[in-house]
Structure formats: structure tokens, C-alpha cells
Amino acid sequence: MARNKIALIGAGQIGGTLAHLAGLKELGDIVLFDIAEGTPQGKALDLAQSSPVDGFDAKLAGTQSYAAIKGADVVIVTAGVPRKPGMSRDDLLGINLKVMEQVGTGIKKYAPDAFVICITNPLDAMVWALQKASGLPRHMVVGMAGVLDSSRFRYFLAEEFDVSVEDVTAFVLGGHGDTMVPLARYSTVAGIPLPDLIKMNWTTKKRLDEIIQRTRDGGAEIVGLLKTGSAFYAPAASGIAMAESYLKDKKRVMPCAAYLKNEYGVKDLYVGVPVVIGAKGVERVVEIELNRSEQAMFDKSVEAVRGLVDACKKIAPDLG
Numbered sequence: 093m094a095r096n097k098i099a100l101i102g103a104g105q106i107g108g109t110l111a112h113l114a115g116l117k118e119l120g121d122i123v124l125f126d127i128a129e130g131t132p133q134g135k136a137l138d139l140a141q142s143s144p145v146d147g148f149d150a151k152l153a154g155t156q157s158y159a160a161i162k163g164a165d166v167v168i169v170t171a172g173v174p175r176k177p178g179m180s181r182d183d184l185l186g187i188n189l190k191v192m193e194q195v196g197t198g199i200k201k202y203a204p205d206a207f208v209i210c211i212t213n214p215l216d217a218m219v220w221a222l223q224k225a226s227g228l229p230r231h232m233v234v235g236m237a238g239v240l241d242s243s244r245f246r247y248f249l250a251e252e253f254d255v256s257v258e259d260v261t262a263f264v265l266g267g268h269g270d271t272m273v274p275l276a277r278y279s280t281v282a283g284i285p286l287p288d289l290i291k292m293n294w295t296t297k298k299r300l301d302e303i304i305q306r307t308r309d310g311g312a313e314i315v316g317l318l319k320t321g322s323a324f325y326a327p328a329a330s331g332i333a334m335a336e337s338y339l340k341d342k343k344r345v346m347p348c349a350a351y352l353k354n355e356y357g358v359k360d361l362y363v364g365v366p367v368v369i370g371a372k373g374v375e376r377v378v379e380i381e382l383n384r385s386e387q388a389m390f391d392k393s394v395e396a397v398r399g400l401v402d403a404c405k406k407i408a409p410d411l412g
């Protein structure tokens with residue numbers, strides 16, 4: 093059986109780490125695409141030279157040509173620019189929106205059957221734009237945010253309780269970062285929900301609120317430490333987990349920015365919700381009932397996403 097083909101659009105910090113992880117996990121052959129000449133070629137060659145040491149077989153190539161992504165099974169998009177001092181969110185939105193239009197056109201032409209995972213920020217709006225620009229079926233285009241947010245939440249909880257990260261599950265909804273909606277009653281340690289753990293004196297409501305806030309600010313905390321860029325190891329690991337669930341038809345239940353057609357009462361918008369990812373792409377949206385405060389947080393998050401998408405529609409009316 094031929095190997096799968098994974099195309100990575102954007103060969104920066106996250107793109108390079110995605111390629112490394114995809115190699116180590118032997119997910120398939122890897123093509124790195126970037127507009128920066130030499131960068132994807134250099135990273136591909138460096139990674140290929142690590143394969144004999146680590147013992148993985150994968151073809152790695154770097155390119156400036158979309159033709160090289162032809163027939164990719166999975167495309168992971170990190171192309172774009174991060175925010176720099178003095179730039180407004182709208183500036184970033186406008187620049188990355190143009191990037192999504194270019195990338196979408198490339199995917200439409202050369203990889204129309206791929207499962208596409210968007211990581212570029214502002215995530216919930218960029219995945220919307222990428223789906224519009226590529227014209228791919230909506231269940232084949234998703235955004236990576238919730239896996240990262242819930243992984244951060246799980247890590248902080250495991251640290252708090254001094255238990256294995258493997259035994260902590262977290263359930264998050266909504267947009268990426270600031271407007272993330274953590275659902276404490278569906279987040280557990282070995283099946284024990286967080287509110288019960290408060291009753292058992294494992295933690296306090298106050299500590300839990302602090303952990304939730306730290307999770308929401310997780311990206312900013314890392315930008316503050318790195319100063320020259322944003323997080324890349326955990327975002328890449330999260331993107332790879334989604335790609336693996338698709339390629340291996342694992343049908344994992346993961347929080348992703350998925351297109352909603354009235355689930356959770358939301359229409360025509362990408363919002364973070366739990367979905368099943370298998371060989372058919374997004375195979376199911378998991379819809380749960382929210383209590384009043386959860387619903388209020390979710391509504392706020394949806395409004396923030398809608399605001400960003402409306403800004404995109406103003407800048408690029410053709411997409412809308």
C-alpha cells in the first residue's frame with residue numbers, strides 16, 4: 093500500500109514541528125510548502141537526515157510550488173504572520189485572510205480530496221475563510237484549537253492533582269483562547285468530574301478558576317516567555333493528533349473548530365465543539381445540553397467568532 097501524503101502549508105515553527113512529528117510517527121510522506129525560499133527545503137533535508145537515527149521511513153520534500161502537494165491526503169495549514177507590536181487584530185486578520193485565499197486556491201487545485209486542518213490565527217475566522225476559498229466540503233475542513241486548549245487545561249489539572257496527564261480528560265467548547273468555554277462537569281480525573289473533586293477536597297473552586305484563566309491565557313503566557321514567537325510544540329502535537337485520527341480512522345472525539353449547521357443553535361459558522369474525526373472527516377458533532385451559565389459563556393464565544401467572520405466578509409466580500 094502506498095504511503096499517505098501529508099502536505100504542510102507553512103514551514104515555520106509549527107510547520108517544522110509538524111513535519112518532525114509526522115515523520116517520527118510514520119504517518120506518511122511529507123511535503124513542506126512555504127513562500128520563504130529555502131526554508132521548507134532546508135527543514136525537509138535536515139529532518140530527512142534525522143530519519144536514519146530515529147528509524148523512520150518517509151520522503152520529505154520542501155517546495156515553493158503548490159503542484160507538489162498534488163494528491164495529499166491531509167493538508168495542515170500554518171501559513172501566515174503572527175501579530176507584531178503596533179498591529180491591530182484587524183491588520184492581522186486582513187493579512188492572514190489573504191494568505192488563506194491563496195492557500196485555499198492551491199488546495200482546491202491540487203488536493204481537493206484532502207482532510208484540511210487549519211492552525212493559522214485568528215483560528216475560528218481563518219478556518220471559515222479557508223473552507224470558503226478552497227470550496228472543499230465543510231466536513232473535510234476543520235480548525236485546530238480545542239485540542240490545544242484542552243491539552244493545556246489537562247496539563248495544569250494533572251499538575252494540580254499530582255496525577256498522570258493520561259488520566260485527566262477535559263471538555264472545552266467555543267472559540268480559541270480568550271473565549272474558550274471549559275465544561276468542569278464534563279472534565280474528569282479517571283472519570284471523577286471536577287465538581288466532585290472539589291467536594292473531595294482535591295482542589296478548591298478558586299484554584300480551579302485560576303487554572304481555567306491560566307488555560308485561556310495559555311498562548312499569551314508562552315508569547316511572553318518566548319518574546320520572538322508563539323507556541324509551537326503543543327499546537328503541532330494537537331494538529332498531528334487530529335491528522336492521525338483521520339488517517340487511521342480512529343474516530344477520536346476531539347474538540348475542533350467545526351462547521352455548524354444548527355448544532356448548538358449556531359448556523360453557518362465554525363465554532364469549537366466536540367466532534368468525531370474518522371476516515372470521512374468530521375463524522376459527527378457531539379451535541380450536549382448546556383446549563384444557563386455554560387450557555388451564556390458559549391453565546392459570548394460565538395458572538396466573538398461571528399464578529400471576526402463579519403470583519404472577514406467586509407474585507408473579502410467574494411468569500412461571504
Ligand code: APR
Binds near residue numbers: 126131170191
Ligand atoms: N503562503 C505560504 N506560507 C506563508 C505565506 C503564504 N502566503 N505567508 C507566510 N507564510 C509562511 C512564513 O514564511 C512562515 O514560514 O508561514 C510561516 C509561518 O511560520 P511562523 O512565522 O514560524 O509561525 P508559527 O509559529 O509556525 O505559527 C503559524 O499558526 O498558531 C498560529 O498564530 C499562529 O498564525 C500563526 C500560525
